[in-house]
Amino acid sequence: AQSVTQPDIHITVSEGASLELRCNYSYGATPYLFWYVQSPGQGLQLLLKYFSGDTLVQGIKGFEAEFKRSQSSFNLRKPSVHWSDAAEYFCAVVYGATNKLIFGTGTLLAVQP
Amino acid sequence: DAGVTQSPTHLIKTRGQQVTLRCSPKSGHDTVSWYQQALGQGPQFIFQYYEEEERQRGNFPDRFSGHQFPNYSSELNVNALLLGDSALYLCASSTGHANEQFFGPGTRLTVL
Numbered sequence: 001a002q003s004v005t006q007p008d009i010h011i012t013v014s015e016g017a018s019l020e021l022r023c024n025y026s027y028g029a030t031p032y033l034f035w036y037v038q039s040p041g042q043g044l045q046l047l048l049k050y051f052s053g054d055t056l057v058q059g060i061k062g063f064e065a066e067f068k069r070s071q072s073s074f075n076l077r078k079p080s081v082h083w084s085d086a087a088e089y090f091c092a093v094v095y096g097a098t099n100k101l102i103f104g105t106g107t108l109l110a111v112q113p
Numbered sequence: 114d115a116g117v118t119q120s121p122t123h124l125i126k127t128r129g130q131q132v133t134l135r136c137s138p139k140s141g142h143d144t145v146s147w148y149q150q151a152l153g154q155g156p157q158f159i160f161q162y163y164e165e166e167e168r169q170r171g172n173f174p175d176r177f178s179g180h181q182f183p184n185y186s187s188e189l190n191v192n193a194l195l196l197g198d199s200a201l202y203l204c205a206s207s208t209g210h211a212n213e214q215f216f217g218p219g220t221r222l223t224v225l
Contacts, residue, residue, distance in 0.1 A: 043203060043216040044156070090155050100169055101146070101214060103155030
């Protein structure tokens with residue numbers, strides 16, 4: 001079945017430290033890949049997306065992600081985390097023409113002062 | 114632009130009741146998708162509406178139904194509520210295929 005795996009349920013980093021959140025997707029036709037962020041009690045905000053072309057994509061709030069087809073991965077990175085980045089992060093994929101987002105279970109990010 | 118709006122914000126129902134949730138898409142968007150997010154989980158796709166027709170459906174029972182109106186707004190109806198239907202229900206709007214989906218703030222449904 002088509003699925004998305006986020007192996008880290010909870011991550012804690014110190015403010016100013018670098019961050020990498022992992023995402024793996026199951027093999028399928030032409031994946032379109034997304035990272036969303038959700039603050040407590042809020043809806044989802046799109047951080048970045050990959051449809052085609054350059055495998056390193058830049059998003060909002062200083063985030064970037066790299067698509068690696070050989071590893072079926074789309075990891076999210078940020079060089080220096082701010083306290084306001086504390087939230088839950090979801091990786092999602094759309095396969096082919098389905099236009100249906102399949103989400104991972106999320107990674108909850110805590111930021112220590 | 115108000116973005117995607119949903120109503121109500123919170124709702125409490127009892128088992129067996131019926132509920133209707135509402136969504137207004139972002140201006141210029143013609144496609145509305147609904148997702149269920151249980152506590153501690155990622156959102157799960159319920160269905161998607163385009164041109165007032167259900168275009169796709171996820172693995173949800175027929176108790177979940179929807180509607181899209183000519184102005185592209187949408188409703189999600191759930192009949193015979195179960196305790197397990199307690200969740201955050203998210204509406205997302207988009208236009209075209211695989212474009213960015215913009216999410217509303219959600220409706221928190223609690224079934225007692």
